[in-house]
Amino acid sequence: MESGRLEAFSDGVFAVAITLLALELAVPHPGLHHHSLTDQLSEHWPSFAAYLISFLTIGIIWVNHHTLFHNVAHVDRPLLFINLLLLFFVVSIPFVTTTFADYLRDGGFQASVAGAIYNGVFAGMGVSFGVLFWWTIRHEHLKTALPPGAILAAVIRFGIGNVAYLAAVGIAFVSPAAALLISGLVAVYYMFEQTPGRKGGQGPREGTGNGADKARQFGAGRDTGAAGDAGPDQDF
Amino acid sequence: MESGRLEAFSDGVFAVAITLLALELAVPHPGLHHHSLTDQLSEHWPSFAAYLISFLTIGIIWVNHHTLFHNVAHVDRPLLFINLLLLFFVVSIPFVTTTFADYLRDGGFQASVAGAIYNGVFAGMGVSFGVLFWWTIRHEHLKTALPPGAILAAVIRFGIGNVAYLAAVGIAFVSPAAALLISGLVAVYYMFEQTPGRKGGQGPREGTGNGADKARQFGAGRDTGAAGDAGPDQDF
Amino acid sequence: MESGRLEAFSDGVFAVAITLLALELAVPHPGLHHHSLTDQLSEHWPSFAAYLISFLTIGIIWVNHHTLFHNVAHVDRPLLFINLLLLFFVVSIPFVTTTFADYLRDGGFQASVAGAIYNGVFAGMGVSFGVLFWWTIRHEHLKTALPPGAILAAVIRFGIGNVAYLAAVGIAFVSPAAALLISGLVAVYYMFEQTPGRKGGQGPREGTGNGADKARQFGAGRDTGAAGDAGPDQDF
């Protein structure tokens, strides 16, 4: 089976989850509270910080999901369920984001619990994605087999994120704000890590034909689609 | 007509319904209540249990929908309406999940009514899926006709789930928590039932060419897509 | 331009709107009110009736949208905006459904206003769909041109629904419940009108090659997809 519909369903879930994040920002209507809008916006800074970080994290996991399935030729039933496990954590993000933001304002032990849950869900998402990656390699579902170097690089990269999330679960009990900061740093790390040499802007399609770069890109692979642009397309 | 757009619309509905489930988890903001987060999380256990079961149930019905339409060559107008009936029950799941979770905490007759409605919606979803399956067979809409053994196996499998859901409607009046447990067990049953011999991990693409396994898989069929991987793809 | 992405976006909007309908059913949590669940469910009957009718109406407009664009070869910029107008009314349905259901319980002039808005949105949706249909014919966007009889039949069919909705806007000021009933009857009419002779079940793919049936089906046309089942597929 091809991965088209798995991707469509997953895209729907990613899209709804990322849009619902902003729904939770809702500022109380005037008249219900005695606070002004400016007071409320400055009071709600943890909501906006957590919203930004969660938006970026869902965005990155979508980009990675996209990259991974671009190279998946074959989908079996266990893969559907591993994907559901990943989506389970994605779907929980709006809930844990609001909860963390609400309790972070008050501080104390409750904020620590909320921060531990928040980073716990991110860790669960990271581990699920790792299992998804492992399943596609192990069961030879890929269109283009990955060189061992690419697999190792991917494992190291997954490891860094997951270790950071798990550390943040513990750190939340020392400082909930530090736990939020860590999840933000992981998002920034994943955003830039995979694209060395791109920011300099050496011209169009820079970095292709670069072996080290290529090795770092799991999920790379020639596009087997109708467009037939098989040549310089590994730079994704 | 091909089934592409029916699947896209259904995927959208499944994706929104499964994501809205978690929206309902929302813990009251601190300050509105005098309960701490930890108290609220432990008080809300029925919400989390019901959320998990409903998530898994929608996930499974999506997997089955996916499997069924993978083998559907031809969609007619009645099929669109039978599919709408299925989606009607899917769309109701977030509502009945929250209602059941809220009333389960209080117990009593009201919890029984909520539990009966919860399992009634699952039964309605199961029966609609059975009608959908029956319509595709009866009207020769399939790409690959199913052997009689596969049809019988599918009917038995549908029967077990639907009988369990209908039994849970009655059991809800004895014990609402037992009714919740039954819907959870049905989800676990459907999760594993269709993939015997897969969990052992006998290597990639295990189980293909296994007649008994194949017979159990309604919806199997060669992929007629552009990828052309027609050979060992029946193992979905 | 092909209609693929217009359909994908529209499907997303239809899917979210139809799922949000059920979100509005939310019964107040126990403890906030002194009413039992059974009391609330019986008090909320207008919510459930309006939910059912709105679900069926969105479902039918999706089926018709699907049927129409199945035969559209060419999408231009005005068509995108006419489609946006249609979606504007679709997106308003969850809001007007809840409002009507809430005020119908109380009755009086306010319920009449809510009922007039409810049917006004349905009328707007119907008229938008008519404009969409007219644009595709007038600008020769269709894959298969429609015979004049099919166009006439479609115009009559659109007319009946729109006249009924507009009548219901007025009738809402006499009896809001009657206005709800009319929108329900229109939904049932559209559900069955297009499929004469189907319910008898004269075997698979019944009704094909039937000129009268075919003339009644605007949007019919041979499937130009890869499946190549061009022959007996006009019966959609």
Place this chain on the structure above:
Amino acid sequence: MESGRLEAFSDGVFAVAITLLALELAVPHPGLHHHSLTDQLSEHWPSFAAYLISFLTIGIIWVNHHTLFHNVAHVDRPLLFINLLLLFFVVSIPFVTTTFADYLRDGGFQASVAGAIYNGVFAGMGVSFGVLFWWTIRHEHLKTALPPGAILAAVIRFGIGNVAYLAAVGIAFVSPAAALLISGLVAVYYMFEQTPGRKGGQGPREGTGNGADKARQFGAGRDTGAAGDAGPDQDF
């Protein structure tokens, strides 16, 4: 990589955001307030005005996104992140729309802040779209290269909208209602600007082969899809 899945995910986000707009219209249930429905509807006029403008703005950005990616042959990782930035602003629209509508009723400095945020999000969306457009040109991602005239015309058109939005951020501190009006006028401008000579209806596919018209249409390009209708299709 092809743009199919980027479009699918973006369509999902656009669809959810545009549908959530209407969710925010929710009128308080009768009994909670002492206001009648008619009073509430007339009091809520800023909600309906802001809803209309935001709906149209999201609709237009979707049409433009659609037009742009119709001509994109190649998607790289930075493009995915620029697209995420655009979606970030799109996703914020329901929140800023409700906030602006709520505070506009009360007027004063708080309404000005809300109006500045509202137009600031629109400006952010416009700038992101401009970056997206610039990236696709600069990195030669297009199927059909644009003539310099088309690029200049597009830059001017983007400029007008973004300057208007930024001006409205300032104007909000003089008159929040004027800021709302400006964003409405920008929407109407974008709706008509790109389709000169279309409204006259000079027959099917008017305007094709018109050099001036063609130069004005960035994103134009021959359809490379399977339909092969390469000829008169530049009029999109």
